[in-house]
Amino acid sequence: MNRRLLLLVPLVSALSFAAVTRVEITERGDVLQGAAFGPAGAYERVAGKVYFAVDPKLAPNRIIADIDLAPRNAEGKVEFSADLYMLRPREAAKGNGTALVEISNRGGKGLLGMFDLAAGSSDPRAPADFGDDFLLEQGFTLVWIGWEFDVPPGPRLMHLYAPVATDNGKPITGLVRSEWEGDKRVTTISLGDRNQVAYPLADPNAPENRMYVRDTVAGERRTIARDKWTFSDATHVTMESGFEPGKIYEVVYQAKDPVLAGLGPAAVRDLASYLKFGGAETPLSDEQKTTKRALAFGVSQSGRFLRTFLYDGFNQDEKNRRVFDGVWAHVAGAGRGSFNARFAQPSRDGHPFLNVAYPVDLAPFTDDDGLLKKAAQANVVPKIFYSNGSYEYWGRSASLIHTTQDGKQDAAIARDTRIYFFAGSQHGNGSIPPRSVEAQNQASVNDYRDSMRALLVAMQAWLKDGTEPPTSEYPRIGKDQLVAASALAFPKLADLHLPRIKREAYRLDFSVEPPRVGAAFPTLVPQVDLDGNETSGIKMPEIAVPLASNTGWNLRSKTIGAPDELYSMVGSWIPFPVNRTERENRRDPRMSIEERYKSKRDYLELITAAAQKLVSRGLLLDRDVAKLRDRAAKEWEYALKLN
Template sequence: MDGLTLQARLPFAEGQSFGATGPYELLLGRARYAVDPRAPGNAPITDLALAPRDADGLIRFEGDVQILRPVDLARGNRRLFFDWGNRGNKRCLQYFNDAPGSNLPLAEEHAGNGYLMRRGYSIVWGAWQGDLLPGNGWVILDAPVAMRDGAPVTGTVRAEFIGQEGVNTFPLGVYTSTYSHPAVDGPATLTRRRYPWAPREAVPAGEWQFGRHEAGMGLEVFGRDSIVAPSRRHLHMPAGFRPGWIYELVYTAEAPRVLGLGHAAVRDLVSWLRHDATAANPLRGAVDKAYGWGRSQTGRTIRDFLHAGFNADAAGRRVFDGLLPHVAGAGRLFIGRFANLTVPAGQQYEDHDNAADAFPFSYAETTDHLTGATDAILKRPATDPLVMHSQSATEYWQRRGSLVHTTTQGEDLPQPEGVRIYHWCSSQHAANPRLTKPATGPFLNTENVVWTSMLFRALLEAMDAWATDGTPPPPSAMPRRADGTAATMAEWRGRFPAIPGVAVPRGPSDFPLYDFGLEAGVQTILPPRVADAAGYAVLVPAVDADGNDLGGVRAPMVAAPLATYTAWNLRARGNAAGALHEYTGSTIPFAETEAERDATGDPRPSVQARYGDAAGYVAAITAAAEALVAQRLMLAEDLPRGARAAARWHAPRHDVGLG
């Protein structure tokens, strides 16, 4: 790293003091990076040899850095907490502090419950995603373009779109936030299909074009002009896209960015903040330990960062002491040529063919029975960090999460001593800690309402104790074949209760078989091969008589349930009915009274039979929370929060009419 320029120093939370730590401030700056393409630690970066170099043979680029630190660093805990930032967004204050989301966290409300501040962490957001466009306060990395013979590299790109009502133009990057690889002359085809497994049908060339719809002021007093402007960065269909249909564009593009430099940026920034002794370092001399956290996209990024060896800095030192990837499933990040880092990991319906999952899936060494390859995500004992991998139940259904802790044939796989895996039973991928009224949408059931943020805080406490003085964290809690808590689909179907009117999935997401080791890191399999029936084994959590998950950590709302909480929700009629919907789970309420249960034929005991009244429910939630505290899976400070939230049947999360 070549230095950091601070651009602003802003008071946080209106100067609020956080216990012994005191007040905080937010620093805004830009980091300057200088990466040596000849260094062995940079070898995994795709197209590094094609990035422009300066006179010294170095690759130079810049990125945003923001640091939320104690005003008096001496009052902090000497711990750096790096939030990878999901698609440029700051997430840790939402999930650890139960705060409202913000990309410029300055107001008092952005401190939430103050957890990270009261503990004294210095929080760092450093840009890593090199294909984001500026906007919405995102942290941006200015990754260079791969060049060959003085011209941008060209090649084949695949992009997938799901049609929406009234939409006739999409950016080629799919999302408005994301860099679109511009089209150039060459082959281009557009297909559509109703389901991922349905045959592709060609869209006639006359029905689409590279262009964008524009409307504006007309020359007449009454009326507006509307044109289609040529655009190398947009896909246009004059008649519109069929709502809910999957469109796949394969075209010839240019100017891929060298996105793997994002890994180097994180490595070099955190190492510099830990070790640089100059006055330019805003955390100079105040970091003894560094922890990193990311969720979903950035959980996969962490796993890819580790697999590629970026937890060793240029001097061979460990960068992060502990990493906490959350809801990553079995995936990593395809970060090769023409990658789109914003696109979500492959699911049963959405983005099914996104190359997010490839062997190795586990932190432990194992052999891929399909290819004979042997590998592991952790394979460098001198610099590997401690890892706490947590995942919701959604990852077992949509993200092949069982492969994190099984062999490729579905057998239990012991993990390294420095790894813990925690399945958060019956919770969904996002699990908004500030959820009010649960969402409904193009799916059959109300979304999953399970509250799990208390688990984040407990795991970070356990990680710090583990990294600091070797205190072992709680043992892994995950579905296992050995005790029957990891199930095949047939086994799951045999146990899930027959709830009146509730449809169940056809199965978890099947498995496209990818190869990340392609020449020059280019995904050339379009579409990817799909493993056959004898391919990778994908298991799901077994369930109890209520249909709630076994084999993991049960948040208080699951241990004392008011419903069956599932990690899956099915698309409704007219929206690819029957397929799993994104990362959405379900809340399927119990009958409120025994009379209602008898009338509906529900096999699950009613709320009335379980708890009697609201006080009985609060008592059950409190007992469940106390059990988690005893296991070090919840902090004592969260006990009164949980009891207050449960006082009215967890309203407005739940609509239970009992008095």
């Protein structure tokens, strides 16, 4: 028997534990031709599909929406499957003992881009896909499992294959609402969110089918006459007069065939449980013998998934054991989402001018106010990191995770929770030069990923031996660091429009569609200094030693409509004047670059000192200091060239 078959047999049998019944391996091979990555040595790629069967009578499975309406096998269990992708040490014993499970964002894979500073890839194979190999050198086993049923077809995208709920075999129908906000005029739109697969139309002539349009989030809905639009197929709508950019369109329609979306979090739960615990009744694979911890990481949508996962009670497996020892929800703001409900739409998020009225910003928001209630009752609370940028305070209501619901006081933080705020950052990392967007200001250049690497090392130490991670870094009301948007003390700059509208966390009543809108929960934003840079949080060297005002907000360009609305997920980089003459000519109250720094060398020395300060606080790795200095040099050249 060859080596491949010898390794395949124990992996298949070991997966036959509890809710995991079997796995099909479609590919197994060396990563980068068997190159060694630090103490972990060579890595291998494992891809395939995991098969599950859950008992709907077990208490931990009763939380799955519509579980009683799913088809059952001869044993009375509900069957489903999901795509599997792993990057693991070829000799599992050489790993660091932690399975790092990324909750896939809309079917993709972002771990290597976030922590290895790599090019994005759904099927990493080339050296560029692995960046500087950081995660592999650290010895993590990287795991992806499909959890989302509406991911479109695509190479190596992670899918959940779940059954459809029925009423004793009869189709189930219900109202579904689709929302569209575009930057260009089109005549046909999908009923799904962006590229996601939509629920199919049940009846094109149903009287409940309606279309609305409004000009602003808080604006009045206007009904579009039924003879002005049509269903071009089961998942698309056409209006010959066109859908205009800068407006919000909604289609409420009678849909059919709700997928059991809650089997997605169950798949994540049960695979992680398998990796940690295995089972005496099955042969143990080397992975199960060496996986001591499970850490879940999610960005944006998948960060909201993790907050919902904890709230719903999925961190307790079928044997009532803690599944994830650590959970890290990044740039999720205060959100949860539609991940475990009939006609769930997992991709719908909730931004200032995108997917604005979906079940996302739902109370409770803080850990001690109820988010962790079920986990606490089951004694399965993990260690938690919540990390957000400035954008999440403007666009994702992030202040609610650490304030009281009335917005008047700082809330207590749970003992095993840390909150980290990256000052002056947008939803994703910035670049030099800034990426091109149809916004009023240049996009943010701030890149906080190097600090994320240090925090990952800190989380691993916390899980492994109890070493406390860096203290929380976030804006406080009590320190005048968190204020109402109207109290923002931003410097007055010519031709700069400040945001007048931010994301509001409205109380929504979903008993009707569109939902009834109630009062908003008060949300606050980080205060800024005389330069327009935020006074709190983790300040990357380019923020601590600035060449510009760095914000988490930007405004839509007039060319795409709605210029008073925030541009979703993008911040601003507003450079300082180069010299005093330019500053005075522009009547810019901010000191010029030449007035701040004696020379480029002086600037870079200050950058290095700021980086070393982060190292001393456990917020940066020493190995990354030189890289940040080089990055700052590029920003210097860009700022002077631009001006």
